[in-house]
Amino acid sequence: MLRTRQPTRILGVDDVDDALDLCARDPAAHVFVASRILDGGLGYGSTAAHGWFSQGRLEAFVWTLANVVPVGTDVVSWGPLAAQVHKVRRRCASFLGPREEVLGLWSETGTTFPNPRSLRSEQPLMATRTPPSRLGFAIDERVRRATLDEVDLVLPAAEHMFTHEIGYRPYTGSVAFYRDSIRRLIVQGRTYVVIEGRRVVFKADIGSVALDTCQIQGVWLAPELRGQGLAAGFMASVVEQAMADHAPLATLYVNDFNVAAMATYERIGMERVGTFATILF
Incomplete structure (x- = not known):
């Protein structure tokens, strides 16, 4: 959907299909976020997710409620999305998701968060x-x-x-x-x-x-x-x-x-x- 030139913004109801498409690239890894979206997590007034756009298209996003969960992110989007994650640090209980994405986003964001109680960097995803x-x-x-x-x-x-x-x-x-x-x-x-x-x-x-x-x-x-x-x-x-x-x-x-x-x-x-x-x- 070509609807913005902003590199990052809050996702809303018009972004549901695009966000689910990103989750569907790896459903085993992203079922948590997809299920929250289907439950209405991107409803009107929601601040549950921040997206990163390239040429007007949603290319990656981060779920930013109690759990910070990256979807489709990479080294290009970590920095811009980290600025959004920083804003929710007071309500964040954890980062979780695909290891490379979690650790990459953390490398851009971690200095603004409290010291973690636990960092579990090797959690096999099984299916x-x-x-x-x-x-x-x-x-x-x-x-x-x-x-x-x-x-x-x-x-x-x-x-x-x-x-x-x-x-x-x-x-x-x-x-x-x-x-x-x-x-x-x-x-x-x-x-x-x-x-x-x-x-x-x-x-x-x-x-x-x-x-x-x-x-x-x-x-x-x-x-x-x-x-x-x-x-x-x-x-x-x-x-x-x-x-x-x-x-x-x-x-x-x-x-x-x-x-x-x-x-x-x-x-x-x-x-x-x-x-x-x-x-x-």
Whole structure:
């Protein structure tokens, strides 16, 4: 769309198709942003994304809400977009996305941000289009969608996973907003659980769905059950159901130091298709 000569500007509703086209170049890497756009993230008055234009065409952009996520950026656009990212530094909790883009944008922006609490520069991005059952993998039938009356059973597992992964609790003060985020996922059929004795012992969420792709996140197994060979069957079932319920390409990204998790994902047929980086503040 030839509508501006400005090198950067906030994206709006007229840019939705162009932004989704950029995401579609690598849906496994950009399903998070694409899903937020489809949820209305570029609605009227939104300041969720800043685009970089060349000859009037959108060539790259950065999602700039709580998470700064680059899409289609390169060395030419990092500098101009960094000036926009600088403006949202007070509300930014993390940078995340394709490693080269995250680290490149950070190199242009980092001096204006607080020192990060953690820089995870090697996070394998994994994906599969093959249901694990086709590979002869046994599916654990105990894994199912959580129901609305189980929100308060899922909450402790979700809180434990978040705190262990990120390093602080997912909320301060009232739990109401965090509980509502869990409820929304359950209403959408995006939380899968194993429940034993009115306690969640395994859970995984489908955090994003777009472009025939779904992204699995929030994977958690009760600590006392780890190392018993349960994770592969549980995850195989999640992947199988996610592909049937949400999208044919299932993806996730994992920290490189989580060797056991990577082995589990590879065992059920997921392959590495890229590398992410995350910078946490």
